[in-house]
């Protein structure tokens with residue numbers, strides 16, 4: 053009897069220690085996420101100082117123009133929408149071990165079709181129907197575009213890092229070709245699609261310029277987070293990512309899963325483009341190269357695919373991007389700081405991983 | 416009174432303690448390794464053996480305790496550190512690169528290529544092989560070597576930086592009887608030169624034959640020791656009995672004699688394999704016209720030296736590997752073109768021997784690994800949504816039934832000891848209701864008691880009508896539970912013969928390619 057009692061207390065104590073372990077792990081992973089950020093700011097500040105600029109006033113301007121000022125804050129929220137959607141797609145691909153680095157091409161392909169279709173459909177449909185159609189089309193076009201690397205990977209084992217990157221270049225050229233040859237607006241001098249009338253754009257919120265695309269972005273990130281952790285499909289994807297041989301052994305259909313991973317992940321990039329075109333841009337020019345996708349990659353990794361952290365990092369990134377533009381102009385330096393900081397962030401992340409690996413070897 | 420060893424001990428472990436969340440893997444361990452002595456380390460699965468040698472070989476850092484090498488207190492920070500101090504380890508899994516030559520492997524693993532030139536390395540290889548009294552061709556490709564020879568290369572590598580201590584973690588589990596014999600000679604030779612050897616095994620006879628001294632661990636503590644004097648002066652039966660009691664903490668009968676029952680003459684033939692062939696890149700096919708027919712409830716043993724096509728046969732049956740020709744028939748229907756999942760749905764299960772590579776997903780919990788082949792199925796998922804409570808409940812039951820040693824069902828499976836990981840895989844497969852099961856070395860790494868429990872479960876399942884293909888390198892296991900046995904050699908399967916006593920010699924001959932029965 054007392055032995056039994058002992059055993060249950062031991063089990064209870066073990067559970068408590070497991071929970072404690074989990075909490076310290078969360079704390080530690082937050083810390084490991086913040087250290088690269090701080091490191092990037094410090095080195096970035098040093099560089100500014102070397103250039104003879106005051107880093108404190110630079111960072112102050114960044115915060116002021118990206119977050120505190122109302123116009124800047126609106127711009128930040130607007131920029132966040134497509135970034136969140138692209139991140140949602142990467143939160144599917146990366147844990148599943150698929151390096152989809154072609155979101156830029158997928159974004160452009162989805163975007164160019166949506167841009168052509170929007171003004172076409174706007175006179176006939178309105179509001180909800182129009183936007184859902186555009187969203188579905190953006191998603192579908194990008195998904196179909198991604199079937200190329202997906203099939204190359206699933207049937208021929210061709211590495212997707214190279215194929216997706218290559219397809220971004222092809223996608224950019226191809227969309228430019230489409231605009232110049234078929235989609236161009238005859239009434240303008242520059243080759244661009246017809247413009248989606250401001251009245252037909254996505255509804256705005258809080259009597260600001262911020263459109264409902266932001267909500268779509270939040271919902272997508274949270275839904276993907278939930279899907280990856282709580283559904284059978286999400287678990288299958290994670291198993292494929294962690295140990296593909298075990299997935300095969302367990303009888304999972306690798307070809308179907310690979311296609312699903314590519315198309316979903318690309319689809320969100322296409323949706324991001326649809327949201328941005330229906331929400332802000334309203335038009336696509338022939339020489340359009342938004343190049344937003346690759347910037348999201350390190351953020352998603354830094355956030356370890358966790359919705360709350362993804363949202364936080366993307367918000368911080370958008371603040372920095374928007375505020376950085378103004379701050380650079382004020383400090384009279386080229387607008388390279390954002391990219392430079394992302395680069396530093398990557399270096400510090402890699403360093404952090406290395407340190408963690410070493411310390412885990414010690415314990 | 417035990418004869419005191421005059422020499423300074425090679426290594427002393429003093430008060431070594433290592434805890435993991437929820438487990439005390441090593442608790443206040445005191446162990447002395449003496450030159451010229453083979454020290455056998457015994458203990459059930461999860462007793463803490465690998466952790467202890469991990470600490471000695473620099474892979475794991477202890478929480479407390481002291482390590483002395485030749486009387487001097489040291490800290491061993493890394494495996495390289497250990498090697499430099501003359502502590503070499505041959506791990507259970509080979510660390511050699513199969514596509515490289517012996518010499519390149521040695522340069523790569525031990526010297527990073529720049530400390531020692533190729534000629535100097537060749538000379539060192541010659542030195543160590545002379546010490547071991549083995550012939551090793553530095554230019555042969557490791558992948559072409561027999562497993563016994565590969566192990567010799569591993570030993571050379573462990574002794575590369577000088578001879579002090581050699582640690583062998585379950586070194587015989589993959590060897591042929593002849594290979595094991597050769598290993599014993601090599602070890603004997605090394606200790607006669609003053610080396611200290613640590614020998615981990617689950618085979619009690621080996622431990623007593625080769626060991627000069629035996630230490631038994633249970634639940635992280637040392638629970639007993641057999642001194643050289645005792646080993647020499649007392650009867651083997653007595654010692655065996657006592658050691659078994661130390662290992663399992665109770666009187667335990669770890670023999671697994673005569674599980675086999677008769678297969679009913681009238682049982683229908685359920686599973687047929689017809690002329691299966693798989694081409695290979697080597698001189699002979701991977702599978703060469705393999706055929707057999709099994710009745711419901713029959714257990715066919717497939718014996719053979721590892722690497723003669725057994726694994727490939729299992730994979731073809733499971734649907735993981737494509738056969739170039741032939742047919743697999745279940746209940747008069749060909750399943751040749753069915754996917755892995757479709758075969759599983761028809762009740763064909765494959766219990767893999769590759770527990771790290773494909774049997775488990777290391778970072779996932781034990782609970783999720785238990786339902787790895789049932790992702791999405793009710794009651795563990797409903798409307799595709801995971802139901803953790805029902806998965807955990809199921810996992811807790813299997814963990815309890817199969818005596819898996821783990822703090823709880825949510826820990827990552829990669830933290831389990833080798834044998835306990837194997838128990839989880841078996842628990843997963845035995846819990847299903849299969850029609851045909853292909854086992855590939857299911858007892859690999861299991862302690863004696865668990866081995867006998869697993870064999871009993873397999874035999875019980877067969878009695879209940881499950882048709883079984885039992886691939887093993889352990890003839891004693893095959894003889895104890897199989898109805899018929901066939902031998903694989905270079906991709907060919909011999910004609911299955913009825914199991915009867917005294918069959919081992921014949922099987923041994925077939926395993927090395929002799930065709931006369």
Ligand SMILES: Nc1ncnc2c1ncn2[C@@H]1O[C@H](COP(=O)(O)OP(=O)(O)OP(=O)(O)O)[C@@H](O)[C@H]1O
Pocket residue numbers: 435436438439440458459460461462463464465466467820821829830831832833834835860862
């Ligand atoms: N990295 C780890 N994290 C958590 N627990 C661990 C870790 N490594 C080992 N353990 C635990 O320590 C205990 C001892 O494990 P160890 O591998 O030393 O056993 P073993 O005696 O070698 O068993 P086996 O015969 O099965 O190989 C086990 O309960 C295991 O779960």
Ligand SMILES: [Mg+2]
Pocket residue numbers: 464465466832833834
């Ligand atoms: Mg072990």
